[in-house]
Amino acid sequence: MTITVAEAIAISDIVINAVLIIGLANYIQKYQVNSRTLKDYFIKEIDKIHLELILFSEKMEDGNVVAQDVQNNFFRLVRKTTALTYLIDNKYKGSNAQQLVQNIVQLQYVVENDSTYIANYRTNNTFDFSPLTIDEIRFFAADSGKVFHELVVKVNNYSKNFL
């Protein structure tokens, strides 16, 4: 059976198109899977930090804390959050993830201005925060959810044109 030139062109056209479509579909799917996997990872990490912050806030509210331990916890949280939000800001432009760090620093400012905290810092005795500071910690914990949730939404909804 002989194939005409026209038929050969038509067949090769179909084959080339099929290869292109399959290749492109694979690429898009792989990109989407990688993109989704990465988003899920960052969202999980954001949630972990949020939970850590909530537990830390509850511990401070409950009292019987040691001033330098509180400070160390803030140091750790700021370092961790800075590292994570730096990556998020680089990957998902416009997410303003670094705002989370500023948020934590604001709580640190409130806590470390507490007069009982200051009075017990050097001796490192256990103490309770003043009722006013406890109130502010509670308010912060309730309010901070918004910043974390907003970031999760931004990461989740981020879309980059790659065509």
Add this chain to the structure above:
Amino acid sequence: MKTLVIKEFLPRTGLRHFKTSDNSGEEFYHKYLNEYFASSYKSGEKLLVDLDGVRGYSPSFIDEAFGNLIFDFSLKVVSKLLEIKSDNFPVWKNNILQETYPSWEMKREKNELPKKTFAHDSWWRLNGNNLEKKVWILNSEK
């Protein structure tokens, strides 16, 4: 450019005042930053302060250390001669520039004296255009 790397002087950073904590912002300013900056002023060479390498900072440490610099030298002079570097703590660099600088410049303009909780040795201050060294403010804790 001269460099002051904080971690080389303080193994750990404390709170605001000398009276309440070791390695306070007040102590860091009087022991190191004031002298280093005055030296930069005399030579006209910029001073780079590197915030990295320590475990972290308290907002009061940062505010007291860099705020006193503004009070003694003015925002105009400090902005010209001081650079702050931090890859690990961009939040502190931002807070210094956006909060500490303007609030302490306002204190300087109103002459709201910062509290000293230790009898410090004489330190440098720009008095008009003259760089002078003396005990400008006495220890308020007696």
